[in-house]
Amino acid sequence: MxxxxxxxxxxxxxxxxxxxxxxxxxxxxxxxxxxxxxxxALIALMDAARAGEAMTAGRLGGALGLNSAGTTALVDRLERAGHVRRVRDGRDRRRVTVEVDERAVTLGWSHFGPLIGRAVELLRGYDERELAAIRGFLTGVREAAADDGREPHHNEPG
Amino acid sequence: MxxxxxxxxxxxxxxxxxxxxxxxxxxxxxxxxxxxxxxxALIALMDAARAGEAMTAGRLGGALGLNSAGTTALVDRLERAGHVRRVRDGRDRRRVTVEVDERAVTLGWSHFGPLIGRAVELLRGYDERELAAIRGFLTGVREAAADDGREPHHNEPG
DNA sequence: CGGTATTATCTCGCCCAACGAGATACTTGT
DNA sequence: ACAAGTATCTCGTTGGGCGAGATAATACCG
Structure with a gap:
């Protein structure tokens, strides 16, 4: 059963x-x-850096689901630990962009590197059709999980 | 680059x-x-129920990485909300087994059901070889992630 | 059978991540 | 110049989780 x-x-x-x-x-x-x-937060910052976008304090807090007070405390904490730097935006001086310190990147790589390396190694063992299946399944699940967050109650018109 | x-x-x-x-x-x-x-906690409890095992307060806290004080507070919270019941074990009366209420299962299913259904639907579209690839990749990543937790520093003897 | 060690859970007091409300500083629109 | 809007920070509070230790039941050992 x-x-x-x-x-x-x-x-x-x-x-x-x-x-x-x-x-x-x-x-x-x-x-x-x-x-x-x-x-x-560090992962979100590195993702933004990889995509070539600057990450402001507000966007970071939004991505993590924190309010402004929590975001300030978070950046304080990361800055105190030396993992990030606050940089005032030159154009809009209300904004604070948060930059990851190189040592934090290295530290992260030393931890996640082996796992990532193993995953890459595994993926090299599959042919194109198998890779497409893995990619398709993961993409579908990601979209299904994300869809629930958007409009759970009413349908949107075409 | x-x-x-x-x-x-x-x-x-x-x-x-x-x-x-x-x-x-x-x-x-x-x-x-x-x-x-x-x-x-609810997921861990349902997993245990699915496997036919009883879940004690201590095992639950251990699975979630909480200490005993935190575990007591957690079960208090869940019990107050009506999601679980405390049941004293008859054989070892120090133990408290935590049972999930039926309504919590229904509630969970109403949220996670659509996502699970979509995943099952996706999987039906793949043949055996593709499913084996997905299974193999996920199993390999799970093991690689778990391995780091066990003995990161010294090797165990044979 | 009594006594001690062990195990499972709970109680107490504390810390700190995150929240709500509101202050502050800068920018934009009229 | 002034009001409205936006980004961040400050202040006070809440509550999940921790460490230490109490309590209660079981297991071990002579």
Whole structure:
């Protein structure tokens, strides 16, 4: 009576992976005297840097679901630890852009590097059709999870 | 110059999925006046129930990385909200097993059901070889992430 | 059977991440 | 120049989680 659908095994596996990745990040946080939110912030900052965009304090807080007070405290914390720098925007001097320090990047790489390397190694073992399946499944799940956040009640017109 | 390895795209995609699934859970928590830890606890309890094992307060706290004080507070919170019941173990009367209320299961299903359904639907579109690739990749990543937690410093003897 | 160690949970007091409200500083529109 | 809008910060408070230790039940050992 428990699992009539064999697909549920993979659903549970994906959930287990998400949990394990969260635990992996939490370990990085604890080992470096940080909080989970701090790690999420650093990742968001590095993602923005990779995309070539500047990250302001406000956008960072928004991405993490923090209000302005929490965001200030977060950036204070990261700055005190030397992981980021506050830089006043020259054009709009109300804005504070948050820049990641190089040492934080190195520190992060030393923790996440091995895991990323293993994942890349695994992916090299698959052919194009298998990679397309992995990519398609992950993309679909990401969209399904994100869709719920947008308009959970009413449909949008075409 | 940014991504010489094409595999990195899938690595970032997997990370994005993990983030999105976390946000999905956080939304469930917020909509029902709960905290992320409470949701993690309910999931752990349902997993144990699915596996046919009883979950004690201590094991629950251990699974979530809480100490005993935090665990007591967590179960208090969940019990006050009517999501779980405390049941004294008959054999070892020090133990308190935590049972999930049916309504909490229904509530959870109403939130996570559509996402799970969509994932199952996606998986039905793949053949055995593609499913094996998805399963293999996810299993490998889970193991790589978990390995770091076990013995990061010294090797164990044979 | 009594006594001590061990295990499971709970209580108490504290810390600090995050919140709400509002102050401050800068920019934009009229 | 002045009002309205926007970005960040300050202040006071809440509440999840921690450390230390109390309480209660079980296991070990002579």
């Amino acid at each position: 428990s699992d009539p659908e064999p697909e549920m095994e993979l659903v549970h596996l994906l959930r287990a992976v998400a949990v394990e990745l969260g635990a992996h990040s939490a370990r990085f946080a604890q080992r470096n005297g940080m909080h989970p939110t701090d790690v999420r | 940014s991504d010489p390895e094409p595999e990195m795209e899938l690595v970032h995609l997997l990370r994005a999925v993990a983030v999105e699934l976390g946000a999905h859970s956080a939304r469930f928590a917020q909509r029902n006046g709960m905290h992320p830890t409470d949701v993690r």
